[in-house]
Amino acid sequence: MFDPLEKLKEYVRQASVSADPQFKDGMVGAQKFVATLLREMGFAVDVIPTELHPVIVGTHGSDPRWPHVIIYGHYDVQPPDPLSEWTTPPFEPVVKQGRIWGRGAADNKGPLMVHLAAVGRLLENNPQLPLRITFVVEGEEEIGSKNFKSFLVKHKERLRGDFVFMSDTGIPNPEQIVITVGLRGLLALEIEAQGARTDLHSGLHGGALMNPIQALAELCASLHTPEGRVNIPGFYDEVCEVEPWEREELRRLGLQEKDYADFLGIETFHVPPGYTPFEAIRYLPTLEFNGIEGGYQGEGTKTVIPSRARVKISCRLVPNQTPESMQEIIFRALRERAPRGVRITITPQHHAAPYVVVPPGRQNTPPDQSPVLARAFRATDRAVAEVFAKPPLYLREGGSVGLIADLKRVLGLDAVMMGLFLPEDNIHAPNESFHLGLMEKGIKVAEKVLMELANPA
Amino acid sequence: MFDPLEKLKEYVRQASVSADPQFKDGMVGAQKFVATLLREMGFAVDVIPTELHPVIVGTHGSDPRWPHVIIYGHYDVQPPDPLSEWTTPPFEPVVKQGRIWGRGAADNKGPLMVHLAAVGRLLENNPQLPLRITFVVEGEEEIGSKNFKSFLVKHKERLRGDFVFMSDTGIPNPEQIVITVGLRGLLALEIEAQGARTDLHSGLHGGALMNPIQALAELCASLHTPEGRVNIPGFYDEVCEVEPWEREELRRLGLQEKDYADFLGIETFHVPPGYTPFEAIRYLPTLEFNGIEGGYQGEGTKTVIPSRARVKISCRLVPNQTPESMQEIIFRALRERAPRGVRITITPQHHAAPYVVVPPGRQNTPPDQSPVLARAFRATDRAVAEVFAKPPLYLREGGSVGLIADLKRVLGLDAVMMGLFLPEDNIHAPNESFHLGLMEKGIKVAEKVLMELANPA
Numbered sequence: 001m002f003d004p005l006e007k008l009k010e011y012v013r014q015a016s017v018s019a020d021p022q023f024k025d026g027m028v029g030a031q032k033f034v035a036t037l038l039r040e041m042g043f044a045v046d047v048i049p050t051e052l053h054p055v056i057v058g059t060h061g062s063d064p065r066w067p068h069v070i071i072y073g074h075y076d077v078q079p080p081d082p083l084s085e086w087t088t089p090p091f092e093p094v095v096k097q098g099r100i101w102g103r104g105a106a107d108n109k110g111p112l113m114v115h116l117a118a119v120g121r122l123l124e125n126n127p128q129l130p131l132r133i134t135f136v137v138e139g140e141e142e143i144g145s146k147n148f149k150s151f152l153v154k155h156k157e158r159l160r161g162d163f164v165f166m167s168d169t170g171i172p173n174p175e176q177i178v179i180t181v182g183l184r185g186l187l188a189l190e191i192e193a194q195g196a197r198t199d200l201h202s203g204l205h206g207g208a209l210m211n212p213i214q215a216l217a218e219l220c221a222s223l224h225t226p227e228g229r230v231n232i233p234g235f236y237d238e239v240c241e242v243e244p245w246e247r248e249e250l251r252r253l254g255l256q257e258k259d260y261a262d263f264l265g266i267e268t269f270h271v272p273p274g275y276t277p278f279e280a281i282r283y284l285p286t287l288e289f290n291g292i293e294g295g296y297q298g299e300g301t302k303t304v305i306p307s308r309a310r311v312k313i314s315c316r317l318v319p320n321q322t323p324e325s326m327q328e329i330i331f332r333a334l335r336e337r338a339p340r341g342v343r344i345t346i347t348p349q350h351h352a353a354p355y356v357v358v359p360p361g362r363q364n365t366p367p368d369q370s371p372v373l374a375r376a377f378r379a380t381d382r383a384v385a386e387v388f389a390k391p392p393l394y395l396r397e398g399g400s401v402g403l404i405a406d407l408k409r410v411l412g413l414d415a416v417m418m419g420l421f422l423p424e425d426n427i428h429a430p431n432e433s434f435h436l437g438l439m440e441k442g443i444k445v446a447e448k449v450l451m452e453l454a455n456p457a
Numbered sequence: 458m459f460d461p462l463e464k465l466k467e468y469v470r471q472a473s474v475s476a477d478p479q480f481k482d483g484m485v486g487a488q489k490f491v492a493t494l495l496r497e498m499g500f501a502v503d504v505i506p507t508e509l510h511p512v513i514v515g516t517h518g519s520d521p522r523w524p525h526v527i528i529y530g531h532y533d534v535q536p537p538d539p540l541s542e543w544t545t546p547p548f549e550p551v552v553k554q555g556r557i558w559g560r561g562a563a564d565n566k567g568p569l570m571v572h573l574a575a576v577g578r579l580l581e582n583n584p585q586l587p588l589r590i591t592f593v594v595e596g597e598e599e600i601g602s603k604n605f606k607s608f609l610v611k612h613k614e615r616l617r618g619d620f621v622f623m624s625d626t627g628i629p630n631p632e633q634i635v636i637t638v639g640l641r642g643l644l645a646l647e648i649e650a651q652g653a654r655t656d657l658h659s660g661l662h663g664g665a666l667m668n669p670i671q672a673l674a675e676l677c678a679s680l681h682t683p684e685g686r687v688n689i690p691g692f693y694d695e696v697c698e699v700e701p702w703e704r705e706e707l708r709r710l711g712l713q714e715k716d717y718a719d720f721l722g723i724e725t726f727h728v729p730p731g732y733t734p735f736e737a738i739r740y741l742p743t744l745e746f747n748g749i750e751g752g753y754q755g756e757g758t759k760t761v762i763p764s765r766a767r768v769k770i771s772c773r774l775v776p777n778q779t780p781e782s783m784q785e786i787i788f789r790a791l792r793e794r795a796p797r798g799v800r801i802t803i804t805p806q807h808h809a810a811p812y813v814v815v816p817p818g819r820q821n822t823p824p825d826q827s828p829v830l831a832r833a834f835r836a837t838d839r840a841v842a843e844v845f846a847k848p849p850l851y852l853r854e855g856g857s858v859g860l861i862a863d864l865k866r867v868l869g870l871d872a873v874m875m876g877l878f879l880p881e882d883n884i885h886a887p888n889e890s891f892h893l894g895l896m897e898k899g900i901k902v903a904e905k906v907l908m909e910l911a912n913p914a
Contacts, residue, residue, distance in 0.1 A: 184660060188758040197722025203641060203856030206743040206773050208717070208734035210727035213746035213768070214681060221678030224671060260665070265654025270667035270798040277665035286663040289670035290761050295748035296769060301645040301806045303771050303857075304747050311670070312753060314760050316663050341727040349758045399660030400760075 001124050004117035004443065005100065005436065007037065011109045012093040012102040018053055018076035018143050026091070027053060027139060030075040034058075034112075034137050041120050043135065048155070050147035053139030057158070060123070061132035067372045067453050068132040068161040070413060071119070072403075073112030073168070074141035077104030078428045085430035099433040106425035110434035111167035111442070112137065114420060118446030131454035134161060138403075141168075144350070145403040152410040162372035164407055164415040165449070167442065169397065171419040172253060174438055177384045177445075179377075180417040182282070182396030183404055185317030185354035187326050188290075191216065191334065192310040194343040199295070202303040210341030212309040213294045219344070220311060222337050223287055229272045230287045230315075232333040238321045240356070242283045243363045249393050250278055281398040286316045287330075314349075316398065323351035352402030357414040359394050376416050376453060383448035384418075387441050392418070418445065458581050461574035461900065462557065462893065464494065468566045469550040469559040475510055475533035475600050483548070484510055484596060487532040491515075491569075491594050498577050500592065505612065507604035510596030514615070517580070518589035524829045524910050525589040525618035527870060528576070529860075530569030530625070531598035534561030535885045542887035556890040563882035567891035568624035568899070569594065571877060575903030588911035591618060595860075598625075601807070602860040609867040619829035621864055621872040622906070624899065626854065628876040629710065631895055634841045634902075636834075637874040639739070639853030640861055642774030642811035644783050645747075648673065648791065649767040651800040656752070657762040667798030669766040670751045676801070677768060679794050680744055686729045687744045687772075689790040695778045697813070699740045700820045706850050707735055738855040743773045744787075771806075773855065780808035809859030814871040816851050833873050833910060840905035841875075844898050849875070875902065 011033050015026030034056050035045045043058035053076065061068075080090035080103045088094045090103035100110065119133055136159065138148050152159065169180040193212035196205075225231045255278050261269065271280045294309025296302035317326055331346055338344035358365045359381075360374035385391040407413045420442050426432045468490050472483030491513050492502045500515035510533065518525075537547035537560045545551045547560035557567065576590055593616065595605050609616065626637040650669035653662075682688045712735050718726065728737045751766025753759035774783055788803055795801035815822045816838075817831035842848040864870045877899050883889045 186660075186760065188760070195723060200721070201856065202743070202745045202747060202771060203643075203773060204854075205721065205738055206745045206855060207737035207741050208726050208728060209721060209723050210685075210725075211746050213749050214677065217674045217677035217746070217749075218681075220671065220674035224675075228667075264657070264662065264666060266652060266666050266798065268667075268798050269665050271665060280664035281662055284664050286659070288659045288663045288760075288762055289668050289674070289752065290659060290759060291752035291754045291763065292670050292674075292766065293750045293754040295746065297748045297750040301769065301771060302747060303643065303645070303745075305745055306748065309749060312758065314659060314758060316660060341723065341725050397661075398663060399658065 001121055002037070002117070004113050004439065005095065008100060008105070008110060008113045009093045011113065012100065012105055013091055015091040016076050016104065016139070017079050018140055019079055027076065031056060031139065034075055037116060038135060041116070042123060048151065050151055052147055055139065055148070055151050056135070056137040057155070058135040059132070061129070063130065063132070066130045066132045068134065069450065069453065070159060070161040070164045071115050071133065071135050072164050072166040072407070072415070073115065073135070073137045074108050074139065075137050076139045076142050077107065077109070078142050080430070082430065087431055095436070098436050100436060101431065101433040103432055105432050105434040106421040107427040107432065108141065108168050110439055111420040114167060114439055114442035115165070115446050117443045118450060121443070122447050122450055129454045131450060133450070134159065141403065145406070148403050149406045149410060152406055156411060159411055161411070161413060162370055163376050164413050165376065165446070166415055167418050167420040169417050169419040170421050170423065172423070174422060174435055175388060175390060177388055177392040178419045179359070179380065179392045179394050180397050180419060181359060181394045182319065182356035183354060183401050184285070184398055185321065185323060185405065186314060186350070186352040186400040186402070187317060187323045187330070188312070188314040188349035188351065189330070190310055190312050190347045190349060191219065192308060192345045194308045194345070195341070196305065196307050199307050200305040202305045205305060209305070210339060211305050212342050213306060215339040215342040215344070216292070216294070216309045216311050218339050219334065219337055220289060227273055228270050230285065232287070232330055234329045235285065238325070239285060240319045242279065245362050246283070246396065247279065249395060250282070253393055253395065282396045283318060285318050285321060288314055290314050316400065317354045319354050319356040321354060323353055327351070352400045353405035353409060355405045355408060356396065370414070372453070373414050375456060376449065379449045379452040380416055380418060380445070383445040383452070386448070387444045418442070458578055459574070461570050461896065462552070465557060465562070465567060465570045466550045468570065469557065469562055470548055472548040473533050473561065473596070474536050475597055476536055484533065488513060488596065491532055494573060495592060498573070499580060505608065507608055509604055512596065512605070512608050513592070513594040514612070515592040516589070518586070520587065520589070523587045523589045525591065526907065526910065527616060527618040527621045528572050528590065528592045529621050529623040529864070530572065530592070530594045531565050531596065532594050533596045533599050534564065534566070535599050537887070539887065544888055555893050557893060558888065558890040560889055562889050562891040563878040564884040564889065565598070565625050567896055568877040571624060571896055571899035572622070572903050574900045575907060578900070579904050579907055586911045588907060590907070591616065598860065602863070605860050606863045606867060609863055613868060616868055618870060619827055620833050621870050622833065622903070623872055624875050624877040626874050626876040627878050627880065629880070631879060631892055632845060632847060634845055634849040635876045636816070636837065636849045636851050637854050637876060638816060638851045639776065639813035640811060640858050641742070641855055642778065642780060642862065643771060643807070643809040643857040643859070644774060644780045644787070645769070645771040645806035645808065646787070647767055647769050647804045647806060648676065649765060649802045651765045651802070652798070653762065653764050656764050659760040659762045662762060666762070667796060668762050669799050670763060672796040672799040672801070673749070673751070673766045673768050675796050676791065676794055677746060684730055685727050687742065689744070689787055691786045692742065695782070696742060697776045699736065702819050703740070703853065704736065706852060707739070710850055710852065739853045740775060742775050742778060745771055747771050773857065774811045776811050776813040778811060780810055784808070809857045810862035810866060812862045812865060813853065827871070829910070830871050832913060833906065836906045836909040837873055837875060837902070840902040840909070843905070844901045
């Protein structure tokens with residue numbers, strides 16, 4: 001069996017920044033690393049081209065009666081900038097303080113190595129394991145998985161599995177594993193208000209016409225109620241009730257509002273009635289303003305009536321909202337409220353569906369849940385409880401990971417998302433690192449889960 | 458007597474851009490030009506330093522029983538950029554198509570030359586003219602006349618005149634002279650909304666806190682009524698009634714709403730009830746948004762909750778509003794309405810008082826109007842009617858010229874503002890020019906006015 005830490009060092013050394021064409025060598029290096037390692041583990045590997053970065057698919061086991069696990073990961077990493085803030089070079093991995101330091105160590109090279117090492121150990125000890133395993137490792141996660149959906153559609157047959165096993169989410173501390181059971185969706189759009197042909201002198205023309213900033217402000221101000229709900233008819237119609245077990249699970253996480261307010265640097269929260277801030281960011285949809293601009297933005301005064309102004313909006317969606325139907329009701333409200341005197345243009349931007357999976361035995365578990373998925377959840381729960389001496393928590397998160405919803409929508413697959421990175425791992429920031437104790441424990445958990453799936457009790 | 462056109466060429470050749478220290482030679486050249494010409498005309502001249510560019514003061518006549526005219530002008534010009542759009546070099550004056558082309562030709566070197574030439578002719582023919590004349594020619598008009606008020610305060614005694622005669626406003630066409638009898642004031646401010654300590658991920662935190670863009674949008678949206686009035690208690694309390702003669706004068710200008718809408722490139726006006734757009738921009742105060750910015754403003758989507766957002770606002774004020782009392786009621790309304798959950802900071806920026814003067818014989822002419830001012834208005838009216846074969850119109854304008862209000866507030870002086878530049882003169886733009894026919898007629902008018910003041914009928 002290979003040494004996971006030595007292999008991870010080699011993997012981190014590949015500067016696989018998907019966003020920047022200058023890192024092409026690193027991308028190819030990371031592809032080769034993953035493909036070679038999988039082949040050494042006995043997998044049949046294909047490096048499948050997409051419009052940009054290829055997806056690596058490795059398969060092992062072929063008996064259609066065996067359970068089929070899809071293990072997802074990504075070999076691309078965030079850009080390392082700003083380089084001056086790194087204490088060691090981002091692509092020269094260093095082991096110190098019980099961690100491995102380097103870009104991608106935690107997102108997602110370390111966690112993928114956990115799964116690779118678990119499978120490696122398992123197959124070494126059980127060459128005839130009655131389990132089909134397919135690794136799907138993409139190269140565009142950090143730039144929005146743009147080509148992943150069409151890849152899934154094209155290779156649907158080969159990817160017909162029972163569930164997805166993966167680690168690309170976070171946990172609050174090294175003692176508490178969290179299984180992410182839901183993600184919010186996303187619907188982004190931009191609104192432009194166009195007034196006069198050009199910027200105008202506010203002395204010569206002020207008072208004659210609608211100011212595009214005023215029009216946008218009035219339109220934007222109409223979108224929330226004073227108590228903080230989104231003020232669009234039907235906005236909450238498809239929102240799932242939060243189950244008592246979910247609220248209870250979140251309480252067990254032990255977050256304190258005071259700590260959260262201090263972390264954010266705010267004095268008061270602004271949350272719709274009936275929800276804590278921790279609930280609101282997980283269970284409720286939002287409509288947020290991400291950016292606004294118009295007119296003069298420099299220092300001092302310039303007395304201009306701007307010709308145009310625009311605002312960027314994104315909505316987080318929750319089950320069972322769909323981007324398609326939400327776009328319809330949001331755009332309708334915006335069009336109905338568009339102030340007179342300016343031309344309003346609404347441009348849809350990207351979107352992602354929300355995702356939720358209910359672990360077996362909860363109040364709202366679907367009666368037709370896949371038995372393999374249910375076994376995977378139960379196996380993970382037991383393995384985490386054994387290895388960490390503490391069962392995992394099952395929580396929805398507020399972020400959006402479009403590929404999870406794509407896996408569900410295209411392949412019908414749910415995911416067991418076992419979190420492995422910590423807040424202090426600095427993902428997407430300088431001085432990224434990955435906790436070696438978690439790596440070792442994670443390998444044990446993953447190995448036990450796969451073993452139990454192959455040989456149910 | 459000097460040739461005004463030859464002198465104007467020499468004057469335009471001085472590249473007197475007050476905003477840019479690289480044009481220091483041009484500023485000094487223009488100062489010397491004005492001072493020398495005034496001395497040649499028999500004036501006692503002082504070049505009085507300020508914190509930045511000096512003011513040239515030239516006096517002629519000393520008998521305290523004689524009427525005292527202050528003639529205002531400015532020797533500084535706008536920067537010539539973008540240079541590539543000029544068809545002839547900005548500081549190499551060219552005479553063609555009945556115009557003189559060059560930066561500052563119309564703003565304000567040509568119109569000042571009109572007054573210089575009129576006085577020159579008058580004094581040549583009437584060396585013993587019973588009239589005191591003081592030229593005040595400043596060098597910071599294009600950068601806000603920042604040091605002009607303190608100059609006025611310091612030299613108050615010397616500048617005790619009967620009225621100000623000047624030409625630094627516009628007219629609609631070469632046949633129609635307009636006397637500007639009012640200007641709006643200005644009150645500028647900036648509002649910043651500060652939310653969380655840093656920009657936040659809208660997935661991880663969206664729904665927990667007030668978004669600063671939302672807060673600003675709600676605050677801004679509260680500031681107007683749907684029909685277009687400013688929605689701040691007391692905002693209109695001090696606004697003068699528009700007199701029927703003012704409306705009538707404006708109607709005689711013959712502006713068409715259709716033409717104005719086409720010029721602006723808008724489909725509908727947005728004007729408070731009871732006013733035409735032409736009235737609203739002259740007679741009503743405004744609250745305009747000049748700029749707004751916050752969060753992500755690039756292409757595409759960035760799902761951020763910005764830490765801060767800010768908006769620039771300026772109000773145009775009309776008689777009898779004062780910047781001081783208006784600031785009080787506006788700031789009070791803003792503070793009362795500041796949304797919870799963000800910190801709102803309101804920063805006052807510069808301001809200027811509104812100005813109005815009522816020509817003699819109108820409904821609301823003050824009974825104690827200076828007899829010399831009244832004679833100056835009547836003389837100007839007659840002279841324009843003779844020279845242009847059409848009497849002038851008396852109109853308020855929507856812009857703000859702080860120095861006019863300063864002359865009134867510090868020295869108690871009203872101004873007879875005889876417009877001389879045309880829309881096609883391209884002031885503040887490339888290819889500025891000044892109409893030579895207007896120059897010659899303007900000289901005749903100014904000469905007649907001063908002659909009549911010195912020797913009342």
